[in-house]
Structures are given as structure tokens and as C-alpha cells.
Amino acid sequence: MNILDKIVADKYKEVALKKGLIPVKQLESSVLFDRNTNSLANALRNSNTGIIAEHKRRSPSKAVINQKVSVQDVALEYQTAGACGMSVLTDGKYFGGSLDDLLLARATVQMPLLRKEFIIDEYQLLEAKAYGADVILLIAAVLSRDQIKSLSEFAKSLSLDVLLEVHNQEELEKSIMPSLDMLGVNNRSLKTFEVSTEISKSLSTQIPDDFVKVSESGISSIEAIQDLKEYGYKGFLIGENFMKTENPGTSAVEFIKILNQ
Numbered sequence: 181m182n183i184l185d186k187i188v189a190d191k192y193k194e195v196a197l198k199k200g201l202i203p204v205k206q207l208e209s210s211v212l213f214d215r216n217t218n219s220l221a222n223a224l225r226n227s228n229t230g231i232i233a234e235h236k237r238r239s240p241s242k243a244v245i246n247q248k249v250s251v252q253d254v255a256l257e258y259q260t261a262g263a264c265g266m267s268v269l270t271d272g273k274y275f276g277g278s279l280d281d282l283l284l285a286r287a288t289v290q291m292p293l294l295r296k297e298f299i300i301d302e303y304q305l306l307e308a309k310a311y312g313a314d315v316i317l318l319i320a321a322v323l324s325r326d327q328i329k330s331l332s333e334f335a336k337s338l339s340l341d342v343l344l345e346v347h348n349q350e351e352l353e354k355s356i357m358p359s360l361d362m363l364g365v366n367n368r369s370l371k372t373f374e375v376s377t378e379i380s381k382s383l384s385t386q387i388p389d390d391f392v393k394v395s396e397s398g399i400s401s402i403e404a405i406q407d408l409k410e411y412g413y414k415g416f417l418i419g420e421n422f423m424k425t426e427n428p429g430t431s432a433v434e435f436i437k438i439l440n441q
């Protein structure tokens with residue numbers, strides 16, 4: 181059992197518990213539920229930099245990254261820095277996040293917000309909408325093709341963008357379908373936690389042009405982004421590189437400024 185299997189096993193229990201506590205009707209009555217969403221895929225298509233900056237307090241690979249900063253401060257600074265969107269981890273047990281983090285970010289910024297979560301049930305998509313997300317993540321490693329299809333179609337019916345994440349060719353081949361907006365390649369091995377952008381590069385030619393290509397994890401240099409752009413990537417998901425610094429927002433400002441030069 182790898183870390184993702186463990187996280188997802190816990191997630192099935194968590195979602196079952198939450199369904200008993202907060203009915204769907206309550207989620208649907210949130211003031212944010214009918215809000216017009218903001219497409220991350222479009223923002224990436226129209227951007228020169230393509231940064232999706234993440235709020236990430238801790239992780240299975242790095243334990244504590246940053247517990248001190250406020251999610252609202254980080255959100256505002258990421259937006260001011262010129263990030264295309266923000267990824268907000270909402271898993272509590274492994275990443276120290278929450279849906280309240282998403283809500284606080286939504287109250288602060290207009291840029292597209294990705295609910296970074298281990299989605300296994302439509303209920304979590306209703307939560308995403310109710311707490312102000314614009315985009316959801318689906319992880320091919322933990323979903324069947326049928327689940328990807330039904331979850332992505334349900335997300336589209338809620339006007340949410342869909343980012344589908346793969347780790348290898350097999351996951352990519354089973355996942356391609358029209359209800360996805362963005363295809364993300366995760367550079368982090370779930371077995372060793374090692375990161376290498378080589379996997380983004382090797383899968384790039386197999387991602388059809390209809391999808392916005394996103395490279396995720398382990399990106400820490402301008403050179404890496406310039407290199408990935410050569411392979412057609414338009415989006416770059418960066419968490420730790422910003423969050424490990426005392427001021428993630430300032431780090432993002434400096435990074436994006438150099439990228440723009």
C-alpha cells in the first residue's frame with residue numbers, strides 16, 4: 181500500500197462521516213454555490229507564466245513546511261504576484277488543510293481556486309462548489325475510468341474546471357476524455373517521493389492538444405519552467421518552493437517577476 185492508497189482509504193471513511201453530518205441540501209444552500217466560476221484553464225491558456233501557487237502547510241514527503249502564515253495573506257500575495265490561480269489543500273490529516281482554508285482564500289481573492297483534495301465522491305464536488313472553488317483535481321491513480329467520467333461530468337455540470345492528474349502512461353491512456361480541461365503530470369514518485377520533471381517531458385507528446393498541460397510538483401527553478409514550456413506545458417503547480425520560505429507571497433513575487441523578464 182503506497183501513501184496515496186492510505187490517504188484514499190481514510191478519505192472514504194471521512195466522506196461517509198461528513199455525508200451523515202452535513203446534508204447535500206445544506207451545501208447547495210451556500211451563498212457561494214451559485215457563484216459564477218472563473219476558469220483556470222482559460223487563465224493558463226492566456227498566460228506567459230502559468231504559475232498555480234499552492235498553500236500547503238505540511239505533506240507526507242516533507243512533514244511540516246509552514247504552519248505560521250495565514251492563508252488569506254498568502255492568497256492575496258499570490259494574486260498580487262500574478263499567479264494564474266491558487267491551489268488550496270483541504271485535506272486535514274496528511275496536509276494540515278481544511279475547507280475553511282478554501283473559504284478564507286475565496287473571501288480574499290478573485291483568481292481561480294483549485295480545491296486540492298483526494299476526490300472519490302460527488303459529495304466532495306458539491307463541497308468544493310459550496311466553499312468557493314473554481315477547479316477540482318481528479319487523481320487517475322485512485323479512480324477507475326468510469327469514476328473519472330462520472331466525477332468529471334458532474335464537476336462540469338457545476339461549472340467547475342477539471343484537472344486530471346497522472347503519474348504514468350497507463351494512467352494517461354485510461355483517462356483521456358472530453359470532460360477534462362487540464363491534464364497534469366505529477367513529477368513526484370509516490371513510492372520514493374523523489375521528484376523529476378523527466379516524467380512530464382516523456383508524457384508530453386501523448387497529451388492531446390485539446391487539454392492544457394500542467395506539470396506538478398518538485399518545480400523550484402525558472403530553468404525547469406523554461407524547459408517544460410518547450411514540451412508544451414502551460415501550467416506549473418508549485419507548493420513547497422514558495423511555502424517553505426518565511427514569506428511565500430514574496431517568494432512568488434520574485435519568482436514570477438524573473439519569469440516575466
Ligand SMILES: O=C(O)c1ccccc1NCC(=O)[C@H](O)[C@H](O)COP(=O)(O)O
Pocket residue numbers: 183184234236239240241242366396397398399417418419420421
Ligand atoms: O506532497 C506530497 O508529499 C504528496 C504526497 C502524496 C500525495 C500527494 C502529495 N502532494 C500533493 C501535490 O500534488 C503537491 O502538493 C503539488 O503538486 C505541489 O508540489 P510541490 O511543489 O512539490 O510542493
